[in-house]
Amino acid sequence: MSQKRAGEFALIDLFLSQFPRARVPVGPGDDCAVLAPSRGAQCITTDAVVEDVHFKRAWFSPEDIGHKALAVNLSDLAAMGALPRWFVCALALPRDFPRRALLGLARGMSALAREHGIALVGGNFSSARELSVTLTAAGELPPGSPPLTRAGGRPGDVLYVSGTLGDARLGLAQLQAGRRRSPAILRQKRPVPRIALGRLASRFASAALDLSDGLAQDLGHLCRASGTGAELDVERLPVSRAVRASLGLEGALAGGEDYELLLAVPPGRTSAFERACLRAEESITRIGRLTPGPAGHMRVTGGRALRLPAGFDHFQQDGGAD
Amino acid sequence: MSQKRAGEFALIDLFLSQFPRARVPVGPGDDCAVLAPSRGAQCITTDAVVEDVHFKRAWFSPEDIGHKALAVNLSDLAAMGALPRWFVCALALPRDFPRRALLGLARGMSALAREHGIALVGGNFSSARELSVTLTAAGELPPGSPPLTRAGGRPGDVLYVSGTLGDARLGLAQLQAGRRRSPAILRQKRPVPRIALGRLASRFASAALDLSDGLAQDLGHLCRASGTGAELDVERLPVSRAVRASLGLEGALAGGEDYELLLAVPPGRTSAFERACLRAEESITRIGRLTPGPAGHMRVTGGRALRLPAGFDHFQQDGGAD
Missing domain, CATH: 3.90.650.10 (PurM-like C-terminal domain)
Structure with a gap:
């Protein structure tokens, strides 16, 4: 139903201006980014931060929002033992979202991206009633190195x-x-x-x-x-x-x-x-x-009686000593 | 600010139940999906469909929404000449979104995914005031085959x-x-x-x-x-x-x-x-x-006088014949 307007392309350029040019065969601006084949296995995650669910604009600066959106995705890569490689960013912006705030959001995201050497290779803008930032991030495992999953634990570990x-x-x-x-x-x-x-x-x-x-x-x-x-x-x-x-x-x-x-x-x-x-x-x-x-x-x-969090039906207290 | 509830995990299971199990080293359910290294170059795109921007729930069935969310991403892969491989799906759902509608959305998406042999390898659920579906899709180019970009055109083509x-x-x-x-x-x-x-x-x-x-x-x-x-x-x-x-x-x-x-x-x-x-x-x-x-x-x-669409400043009519 929607169509891109000249203003939208200007916003995209503004956002991208805060990131270094990705060293990939084709970066942002085409229908897809094109990436050289990865050497090791790839770890892929997608995670969103949504206004009034994960942040409030009254409490979070645009830089905070940009940082947090990328950080929660990087944290998933960390949990697999992966080295961050690239990400794409889908932004849903309220129509009144200020240019300055968009710049701040990009800066917060870009600073963290630089710190971890992860490249923004593409993205998408759409309008929405509430602000949300949905990222998909990819990391790489050293060739031959198995991923760190949730399923590998053994009794005694x-x-x-x-x-x-x-x-x-x-x-x-x-x-x-x-x-x-x-x-x-x-x-x-x-x-x-x-x-x-x-x-x-x-x-x-x-x-x-x-x-x-x-x-x-x-x-x-x-x-x-x-x-x-x-x-x-x-x-x-x-x-x-x-x-x-x-x-x-x-x-x-x-x-x-x-x-x-x-x-x-x-x-x-x-x-x-x-x-x-x-x-x-x-x-x-x-x-x-x-x-x-x-x-x-x-x-x-640990001895002390503890009221354990309600709602976690898989968490049962058997009492103290053993 | 948010925390996952038992109900959210049930929704994720319901959604995933409509897709075949992805043949990848690690599929949905861990912190990341893990994919074997690709043989050819990868094409990556991300695109969202947002309620009241790209669809209205009064007009679009949940199956339509699921289909369209994937179709617009596949279309980007098509434009690069890529073969669809995998995608991740980030859903933002209003709290009152019916289970039956979620199932329909998954079915519409899954039917198109099956048709094009693209595997759902991961996703994310969050709540939101309006429904949105943000996908990131990846395709692969045959080894050695260059991508079809926007930039390769030459005069005379x-x-x-x-x-x-x-x-x-x-x-x-x-x-x-x-x-x-x-x-x-x-x-x-x-x-x-x-x-x-x-x-x-x-x-x-x-x-x-x-x-x-x-x-x-x-x-x-x-x-x-x-x-x-x-x-x-x-x-x-x-x-x-x-x-x-x-x-x-x-x-x-x-x-x-x-x-x-x-x-x-x-x-x-x-x-x-x-x-x-x-x-x-x-x-x-x-x-x-x-x-x-x-x-x-x-x-x-083409001869006939044509009022060209307004707002496209790069589109100029020089008149008829040549």
């Missing part, structure tokens, strides 16, 4: 998470309460994709995923895909004092949008993995282990 | 279009006027991507694109990319009697969403191209030729 948990959720609570700046708000707006850790982990780990829906739910995904249970030592969870005070451990477990990596490492490889992380200055914490199951059955250790 | 022009625009006008069924409405709702013609044309043509914004505007794109002008014989345009009567030739030229191919073929190859099209039962029409320029300067021949 040690569980690690990167960084800290619950901050992004605390940041959201603070935004809702009227605050505009804090370290937690920065985590909500500017997630850091763990690309380098994912590459490193691919040499050691049996399974991985990135935490987008909260550790409780995402650990369930890993367990069910791997056909294992899990045992979680809640005392070990890397949760800041601020998060603990505001959300409790329960809130940190349920908190979405951490974009940290959850990794399972076979017991014989944990020492080497921990040493490699230390050398690479990657922050990881051992939080438990995979168990024989039943698949998806998770048990909490 | 003969211009062809496939099928007929203006029907989808007439279909839209009929929908707006309250009609619900007609051949033109079918063209608006169910565009046919010209994949086989694109593959065939890649052996003969110097340049190509798919007509999404109307011949007048899209020929301008090809001319500017190729650095040529063009001469169009409007008497030859393949425009049905119904379109001619309702929209005039002007309307057919300006009519978007034809999703036919515009092809430039060097003069020495036209006979062989036309014979190959005849054998393959591909309908094409010779409509003019590329000229030395200036780049983007288009001239109309």
